[in-house]
Amino acid sequence: MANTKIKTNKANPFPIVQKTNSIQQIRYVCSIAAMHSASAIPGVIPITHCGPGCADKQFMNVAFYNGFQGGGYGGGAVVPSTNATEKEVVFGGAERLRQLIDASLKVLDADLFVVLTGCISDLVGDDVGSVVSEFQQQGVPIVFAETGGFKGNNFIGHEMVTRAIIDQFVGDYSGPKEKGVVNVWSLLPYHNTFWRGDLREIKRILEGAGLKVNILFGHDSQGVSEWRNIPTAQFNLVLSPWLGLQTAQHLEEKYGQPYLHIPVIPIGAKETSAFLRKVVEFSGIDKAHAESFIAQEETSYYHYLEDFSDFYAEYWWGLPAQFAVVGDSAYNLALTKFLVNQLGIIPGKQIITENPPEEYREAIREQYRNIADDVSTDVEFEEDSYLIHQSIRQTKFGHKAPIIFGTTWERDLAKELKGAIVEVGFPASYEVVISRGYVGYRGALTLLEKIYTTTVGASA
Amino acid sequence: MLLNTVSCVKLSGRSLRTVGFCYTLASYLAAGLEQEFGVPEVKAPQPYGFAGTDAWIRELARITHREEQAEAYIAKEHARIAPRLAELREKLKGIKGYVATGSAYAHGLIGVLRELGVEVNGSLVFHHDPIYDSHDPRQDSLAHLIDHYGDVSSFTVSNRQQYQFYGLLQRVNPDFIIIRHNGLAPLASRLGIPAAPLGDEHHALGYQGILNLGETILEILAHKKFHQDLAAHVKLPYKKEWLDLKDPFALVKPENTLDTERA
Numbered sequence: 001m002a003n004t005k006i007k008t009n010k011a012n013p014f015p016i017v018q019k020t021n022s023i024q025q026i027r028y029v030c031s032i033a034a035m036h037s038a039s040a041i042p043g044v045i046p047i048t049h050c051g052p053g054c055a056d057k058q059f060m061n062v063a064f065y066n067g068f069q070g071g072g073y074g075g076g077a078v079v080p081s082t083n084a085t086e087k088e089v090v091f092g093g094a095e096r097l098r099q100l101i102d103a104s105l106k107v108l109d110a111d112l113f114v115v116l117t118g119c120i121s122d123l124v125g126d127d128v129g130s131v132v133s134e135f136q137q138q139g140v141p142i143v144f145a146e147t148g149g150f151k152g153n154n155f156i157g158h159e160m161v162t163r164a165i166i167d168q169f170v171g172d173y174s175g176p177k178e179k180g181v182v183n184v185w186s187l188l189p190y191h192n193t194f195w196r197g198d199l200r201e202i203k204r205i206l207e208g209a210g211l212k213v214n215i216l217f218g219h220d221s222q223g224v225s226e227w228r229n230i231p232t233a234q235f236n237l238v239l240s241p242w243l244g245l246q247t248a249q250h251l252e253e254k255y256g257q258p259y260l261h262i263p264v265i266p267i268g269a270k271e272t273s274a275f276l277r278k279v280v281e282f283s284g285i286d287k288a289h290a291e292s293f294i295a296q297e298e299t300s301y302y303h304y305l306e307d308f309s310d311f312y313a314e315y316w317w318g319l320p321a322q323f324a325v326v327g328d329s330a331y332n333l334a335l336t337k338f339l340v341n342q343l344g345i346i347p348g349k350q351i352i353t354e355n356p357p358e359e360y361r362e363a364i365r366e367q368y369r370n371i372a373d374d375v376s377t378d379v380e381f382e383e384d385s386y387l388i389h390q391s392i393r394q395t396k397f398g399h400k401a402p403i404i405f406g407t408t409w410e411r412d413l414a415k416e417l418k419g420a421i422v423e424v425g426f427p428a429s430y431e432v433v434i435s436r437g438y439v440g441y442r443g444a445l446t447l448l449e450k451i452y453t454t455t456v457g458a459s460a
Numbered sequence: 461m462l463l464n465t466v467s468c469v470k471l472s473g474r475s476l477r478t479v480g481f482c483y484t485l486a487s488y489l490a491a492g493l494e495q496e497f498g499v500p501e502v503k504a505p506q507p508y509g510f511a512g513t514d515a516w517i518r519e520l521a522r523i524t525h526r527e528e529q530a531e532a533y534i535a536k537e538h539a540r541i542a543p544r545l546a547e548l549r550e551k552l553k554g555i556k557g558y559v560a561t562g563s564a565y566a567h568g569l570i571g572v573l574r575e576l577g578v579e580v581n582g583s584l585v586f587h588h589d590p591i592y593d594s595h596d597p598r599q600d601s602l603a604h605l606i607d608h609y610g611d612v613s614s615f616t617v618s619n620r621q622q623y624q625f626y627g628l629l630q631r632v633n634p635d636f637i638i639i640r641h642n643g644l645a646p647l648a649s650r651l652g653i654p655a656a657p658l659g660d661e662h663h664a665l666g667y668q669g670i671l672n673l674g675e676t677i678l679e680i681l682a683h684k685k686f687h688q689d690l691a692a693h694v695k696l697p698y699k700k701e702w703l704d705l706k707d708p709f710a711l712v713k714p715e716n717t718l719d720t721e722r723a
Contacts, residue, residue, distance in 0.1 A: 270689055302693035306650070309690055312683075314645035316659025321679035344654070344683035372685070399675045 025385035025409040026061075027328075027353040027426060028191070031147040031157030032118045033058035038161055039075030040189035041216065042223035043111035046074070047104055047142075049097045049128065050118025052083040062154070065408075066426050067193035067433030075190075080104045084120045093126045101135055101142065111224040112169060114161060115144035122148025136168065141224070143168035155328075155354055158188055159246045165227060166251070173231030173255055180285045181212040181233040183251070185244030186265065187330055189217045193428040197437025197446075198265070202239065205440050208297065209276045209290040211283060231255045234283060239265055241329040241367070242360035263367055265330055267338035268444040269301040297441045304445050311452065319455055320403035320420055322346045324392055326410055327425035328354040332379070333367055334439065335405050335424065338447075340371050347377040348402050349395040353425075355383050385409045393417075403455065420455050463489075473497035477523060481507050481516070481665060483564040483592055483601050491593035503598040508568030509575045510538070511608040513666050537667040548674035549577040555681065558634035560584040560620065560644050565661065567601035569638055569673070572664045574609040576674045582614035582632035584625070586641075618709075622647045623698060627708030629653065636680050652691035654683040 032054060035046035048055040059076050063069045071078060080103070082088065082096045097115070104113065117128055132144040145164040147157040162185075186202060187195040196218050203215040214226045214233055236251050236259040238244040248259035260282045266275035273294045280290040312319075323345050325332045329352045339345045350368060361381060368379040382388050392404070392413060401419035404410050408429040414421035423431050424438070438447040461468050461475060472478075478493050479502040480486025490501040504519035505512040514534055521530030557578045559566045563585040570580050592599045605612075614631045618624060625644050629637075629651060637648050637655045645655035656676050658664065664673040696703065701718060710716040 269693075298693060302690065305690055306694050309649045309687070310646045312686065313649040313655045314639060314642055314657045316657050318657075318659065321682070341685055342689055344685040344687075346679065346682050398679070399672070400679075 019384070019387065023384045027383060027385070027407065027409070028153040028155065028355065029058055029061050030054070030118075030149040031151050031154055031160065032116050032149065033062050033154035033191070034145070034147055034157030034161045035059075035079060035114070035116050036062055036075060036154075036190035037158045037188070037217070038114035038116070038165075039072055039079070040195075040218060041112070041165075041227065042073070042219065042221055044074060044224065045104075045108055045110040045113055046079050047101060047113050047115045048079055048081040048118065049093060049100070049115060049121045049126070050081060050084060051120050052081070052085065054118045055079050055081045058154075061427065062190045065429045066190070067428050067431050069190060069193070069196070069433060074108075074110060078108070080108070084118070088126075089120055089124055092124060093121055094128070094131050097121075097126065097128065097131050098134070101131070101140075105135075105140060111141060112165070112227075113140070113142040114164065115142065116147045116157075116161070117144070119148045119150065122146055122150070132168075141169060153355060154191055155188055155243055155356075158243065162247050163250060166230065166247070166254070169224070170227055170230055175232065177234050177257070178212070178232050179234050180210065180283055181214065181229070182206065182279070182283065183214045183230050183233045183236045183257075184216060184239060185236060185247055186239040188243060188328070191426050192328070192331060193423075193425060193431060193433050194437050194439075194443075197433075197435045198439045198443060199437075200435070201437050201440035201443050202265075204442075205272060205276060205293075205297070206237075206279065208293040209280055210285045210293070211279065231257070233257065235259060237262070237279060241333055241364050242356050243330065245360070263333060263363070264337050265334040265439050267334050267439050267447065268342040269298050269305075269441055270342050271337060272440050272444075273298060301441045301445070308445075308448060315456070317456075317459060318400065319452070320345065321400050322348040322397045322402045324349040324351075324395065324397075324402050324404045324406070325424075326351045326353060326388055326392070326404065326406035328352065329356055329364055331425055331438075333364070336368065336371055336377070338444065339405075340375050340377075342444075343448075345403075346398070347371065347375070348397045349392055350377065350379040351388050351391060352379055352381050353383055353388065356381070389413050403451070420458055422451055422454055473499060475499050477502055479520060482661075483599050484562045484587075484589075487564075487593040487599060494594070501594055503594060503596045505598070505604040506564060506568045506601055507666050508664060509571035509608070509670065510667075512568065512571060512604060541667050541671055544671050545576075545674070548671065548678070551678060552576050552578050552674060555579065555636070555677070556581065556632065556634045557677070558582045558584075558629065558632060558637040560625070560637055561640045561658075562586050563588055563617075564601040565640070567605040569664055570612060571605055571609050572670055572673050573638075575670050576677070578677065580612060582616075582628065582634065583612050584616045584618060584620070584628055584644075586617075586619055588617045616708075620644055623702070624708035626651075626696070626698065626703060627706065630706075635684070636677060647696075649687045650691055650694050650696060652684065652688040654680045654687050656680045 038044050038046040082100050084093045088096055128144050135142045143164045145160040189195050199215050199218040200220050203213045203220050206213045215221050236248040238248045238261045241263040251257045266272040325335050332352050369376050371377050401417050403420040404414050405422050405424045407425050408427050437443040463469055478490040478499050480490050493499040494501045502519055504516045507513040507516035517530050521527050555578050557573050557580050559569045566583050566585045573580050622643055625647050639645050639655050640658050648655050
């Protein structure tokens with residue numbers, strides 16, 4: 001990168017690099033990309049109020065060249081945009097937005113519209129709230145979130161969108177709660193390449209344990225009717241290191257709903273069973289029912305694991321012994337936990353890339369320090385791929401090349417290190433992902449297939 | 461000259477010497493070349509561990525008159541691997557290993573493990589040659605092992621039957637096993653014991669091989685978490701009565717308790 005200061009000396013073959021304000025090879029996108037959080041809810045269509053190209057860039061980045069997930073019913077090229085230009089900058093874009101919403105209502109069949117603004121509108125100060133409220137007052141199911149790029153990245157935008165739907169669409173509620181019903185706040189839809197399969201598995205196992213689940217996003221969500229049921233749930237489950245915590249805290253204030261925060265998304269039977277037990281304990285539902293589901297799942301899981309173990313125990317040509325993970329904190333932590341505790345691979349380097357808010361970082365570090373009873377590791381926070389790759393180059397991975405769990409940006413690096421690469425996060429441009437997931441009981445087996453097909457396939 | 465092409469094999473009868481480093485597999489051909497073609501075989505211990513490697517190199521040096529270079533090389537290599545070896549010994553302190561391979565190879569590997577400070581109380585070798593192809597005591601790999609590294613208390617000669625392997629592992633309860641053949645590691649895995657499969661049989665050879673094997677063992681020990689998780693959830697295909705027997709060879713003995721129930 002042009003303005004990065006690089007110093008080299010003979011003693012250190014790797015340049016010492018000083019951090020700048022530039023980012024090479026992005027790992028997250030603008031907050032307006034949270035339009036994907038809207039279109040991830042069945043029947044919901046986003047409307048964007050931004051410059052021409054903003055929405056398409058976000059879509060092609062997050063939902064196309066990232067597992068080729070597609071826009072689905074109401075995302076991708078369906079999304080209406082004001083395509084704000086000089087006129088809207090100079091005279092304001094409120095009227096243009098009003099026209100667009102009006103036209104969208106005539107053309108598009110949606111249960112809920114979510115207006116998202118970009119930098120132009122937020123900078124010139126369009127009163128988007130008053131435009132949208134005109135429609136709300138007419139009974140149109142529509143909400144807005146001001147997601148100008150300077151507000152933060154698409155993780156931040158996601159919580160703005162969920163909050164907008166809760167406050168402007170779901171509304172107030174003070175009635176009774178239904179025991180055993182849970183709202184799940186977990187992976188960032190679309191940005192996490194495997195979110196659809198993962199949320200399906202999370203819903204499946206929670207239901208198996210005896211809970212009624214509002215999964216809220218993805219094909220297994222009931223759409224807006226499920227969102228309307230949010231306030232009647234017994235509790236919220238935040239299943240991620242930090243994303244969703246603000247939403248859960250807001251729901252606690254708004255509806256008096258408690259929340260359970262579990263930072264590690266479970267992969268593999270050991271972690272998944274422990275996860276289910278925690279949730280069941282918190283909700284106070286029938287333990288015996290949950291235990292019988294766990295037993296049934298474990299029986300199946302360990303049969304497959306037993307089959308796999310012949311390969312794992314005696315594959316002649318060697319398997320990677322150390323790993324690196326580069327990616328957002330949710331998958332980074334979940335994978336590290338699984339690889340260390342259930343596969344017995346040695347952690348080499350973990351780098352979290354989505355720029356989590358500073359206040360959550362120490363708690364995340366603590367998770368890595370206690371990754372296993374007898375294994376402690378650490379984690380770095382870095383967004384610039386240049387620095388990320390330098391950090392991995394400088395890591396000692398022992399006498400064998402590591403396996404890298406990363407993104408397409410790590411492809412060339414893996415070649416350089418003669419290691420294996422499994423693309424697990426944004427952007428995953430060499431993965432085609434439909435319903436595949438890597439979490440829970442079933443996802444773990446799929447992940448094992450992916451890891452070791454990659455490993456043994458490298459020698460073909 | 462490596463014997464890796466037909467033309468090399470054709471020319472092998474005209475060689476000055478034959479040298480091998482596996483007295484299970486290389487010694488038959490070497491003895492044939494000596495007896496039928498008058499090509500003397502280098503008689504030395506196998507080059508595993510310091511003692512074997514030093515002696516093997518010295519013998520090669522003696523017959524090729526390169527004693528001085530050899531001594532310099534030996535000293536250099538000892539010094540080169542010393543720092544990492546010290547670290548590996550520290551990390552492998554208190555670890556127990558088990559070797560289940562062909563005979564002469566096992567003898568070599570046990571030596572290397574003991575150089576690394578790994579405790580080896582048990583080994584399963586698939587055959588035993590009381591007299592080697594050369595009939596020369598200098599190639600007695602088991603004697604070399606015992607003389608330099610001491611006895612192996614639970615030393616078994618048997619083919620690799622998984623049903624017997626259970627009892628053998630119970631005798632010594634190792635932290636890992638070393639294998640080169642299929643069928644034994646899967647059982648160990650189901651008992652929570654990781655295996656180091658040495659697909660590349662040269663992995664532990666020479667000075668560098670001592671370090672290589674140490675690194676591999678450290679990696680394999682990390683796998684323990686996988687195998688222990690599995691072990692806690694699988695049922696072995698063997699009957700309790702069989703697993704309870706202390707003697708892995710009870711089945712072939714007339715006085716065993718296994719027939720009583722069916723009768």
